[in-house]
Amino acid sequence: MKFGAALLVSSTFVAIVYGVLFSVTYPRVEINSGIAALCALAGLLTCLGTVGLWKLVMGSRSL
Amino acid sequence: MRTLRSVVAAFIALNFFGWVTEARAASDCPCKKIGPNVCIPDPDCAHRFRWRSNSYARPPSANSGNNQGFNRGNSSTGTGTDSGSVVVVRPDRGSGRTAHRAAPNSGGGLRILETGYSQLPQLGKEVPGYGLYSYAILPSDSLRGALFLAEVFKEIPSIGDIPTRPAQVNIFYIPVRSERAGDFPGLVRTLAATPDKMGAEYTKSFYDYRMARALLDHVCNPPAASVRELCDGDLSRGPYIFTYASPASNMSSVPPPFLFVDLSDVHERAFNELLAAFKAQVKREDVSDQAKIRTLRLTILQVALKAADWINPVEKALADIVHSAAPGED
Numbered sequence: 001m002k003f004g005a006a007l008l009v010s011s012t013f014v015a016i017v018y019g020v021l022f023s024v025t026y027p028r029v030e031i032n033s034g035i036a037a038l039c040a041l042a043g044l045l046t047c048l049g050t051v052g053l054w055k056l057v058m059g060s061r062s063l
Numbered sequence: 064m065r066t067l068r069s070v071v072a073a074f075i076a077l078n079f080f081g082w083v084t085e086a087r088a089a090s091d092c093p094c095k096k097i098g099p100n101v102c103i104p105d106p107d108c109a110h111r112f113r114w115r116s117n118s119y120a121r122p123p124s125a126n127s128g129n130n131q132g133f134n135r136g137n138s139s140t141g142t143g144t145d146s147g148s149v150v151v152v153r154p155d156r157g158s159g160r161t162a163h164r165a166a167p168n169s170g171g172g173l174r175i176l177e178t179g180y181s182q183l184p185q186l187g188k189e190v191p192g193y194g195l196y197s198y199a200i201l202p203s204d205s206l207r208g209a210l211f212l213a214e215v216f217k218e219i220p221s222i223g224d225i226p227t228r229p230a231q232v233n234i235f236y237i238p239v240r241s242e243r244a245g246d247f248p249g250l251v252r253t254l255a256a257t258p259d260k261m262g263a264e265y266t267k268s269f270y271d272y273r274m275a276r277a278l279l280d281h282v283c284n285p286p287a288a289s290v291r292e293l294c295d296g297d298l299s300r301g302p303y304i305f306t307y308a309s310p311a312s313n314m315s316s317v318p319p320p321f322l323f324v325d326l327s328d329v330h331e332r333a334f335n336e337l338l339a340a341f342k343a344q345v346k347r348e349d350v351s352d353q354a355k356i357r358t359l360r361l362t363i364l365q366v367a368l369k370a371a372d373w374i375n376p377v378e379k380a381l382a383d384i385v386h387s388a389a390p391g392e393d
Contacts, residue, residue: 026364028335034371037378 007047015043175350176231178342179222180215183236184244186277187313195233195345196310200275200303204266207331211302212237212270213262214334219342221251233306233345237265238274278305278312287319300327304341306350322351330368336361 018039023031175194183189189196199215201208219235239247247269254261282305283294305311306322322344329337337356344355 022367025360026336028339029332029364029368032371033378034375035367037374038367038371041374 007044007051011040011043011047013043014046015039018042173231174348175233175345177225177227178219178233178235178345179225180219180235180237181222182239182244182247183271183274183312184239184241186274187310189236189310189312190229190234191310192229193232193234194230195306195308195350197233197235197304197306197345198278198312199235199237200278200301200305201266201270201272202275202279202299202301202303203272204270207300208270208302209263209266210259210331211262211326211334212265213258214338216255216258216261216265218335218338233342236312238271238278239269240271243269274312279303281311281314281317282321282323284316290323293323293325302326306345320351322353324356328365330365330372332368333361333364336364 016039019031019036022029022035022039029035173194178197180199181190183198199212201211215235215237222232222234225232250261250264250269254264279294279298282290283298286294303326304322304324306324307317311317311321324337324341326334326337340355340358340361344350344353347354
């Protein structure tokens with residue numbers, strides 16, 4: 001529950017950041033559900049990647 | 064499990080590498096595919112680009128051509144091929160190797176300040192005296208064409224609404240069937256608030272596809288080396304934007320340099336960004352250097368919009384699965 005909730009919250013946050021960055025970079029392009037889904041996916045992958053990297057780094061340190 | 068994770072990580076890394084290198088290559092040189100999703104900049108082009116960027120330090124040559132407003136440059140290679148969908152033809156005269164890109168610039172060295180659209184009812188009926196002449200070329204009546212024209216009507220003001228003096232204006236001609244040219248003000252009055260409908264109506268009833276084909280024929284007769292591949296194709300996709308320093312619709316053959324933007328592979332939702340980049344590009348002193356069009360920013364936009372298109376069906380399928388798994392909950 002803890003990991004899942006934290007992942008959900010952080011992915012949502014990162015997805016929002018990605019969405020804002022997209023709208024700032026491309027002000028003429030309308031954000032539709034496809035772009036929103038892409039941001040959500042990118043946010044989730046970013047968080048999962050960060051968790052993976054964190055575990056990798058911390059794991060190698062503890063060795 | 065570990066193997067699966069490694070495979071997934073390798074796939075993501077490979078995709079990311081391919082994306083970055085392709086974007087980088089698109090900004091400078093054509094991409095040479097060396098594997099799925101992996102490409103490297105063409106080494107020959109990279110070499111040329113380095114050489115060329117070193118030579119940019121030299122002062123530009125004087126405008127010595129017969130065509131007013133053309134900077135003839137300093138090249139003996141004639142043409143250059145650039146990546147992406149934009150083709151720039153460089154001059155065919157000069158003494159150096161590939162020292163300078165020649166470019167149509169505004170007549171008398173004046174900077175272009177505005178772009179305004181107008182109708183072209185007949186070949187050779189351009190109004191003389193404008194700084195640059197651009198043509199919206201649609202090979203056939205299509206949804207893409209309608210969307211493109213809708214963006215043109217949204218992004219580009221009518222030439223009558225521009226107070227700037229003509230020598231500093233890029234006039235953006237849209238071919239119109241001569242018998243319908245008189246009806247255009249009525250179309251603007253009724254549909255100006257809805258550019259999408261206006262674009263659709265224009266492509267259906269107003270646009271002169273015969274003239275557009277004639278314009279393409281002029282560019283491809285004979286084709287410059289950099290547009291040869293495009294001219295050898297069926298030219299049925301588009302839209303295309305063609306920019307020249309003088310009226311070009313009545314020329315049987317259009318000598319370089321010119322700016323030819325092929326939007327065949329551009330996502331429809333990126334047309335507005337491309338048009339904005341095009342408007343910025345024609346304001347540059349060197350119109351054909353593509354610095355505003357061939358950017359990493361626009362390449363990333365293409366990738367994002369295509370990825371979004373792929374995600375949409377997956378999203379719908381997931382929604383269908385959820386609905387079928389939990390019927391009656393909505």
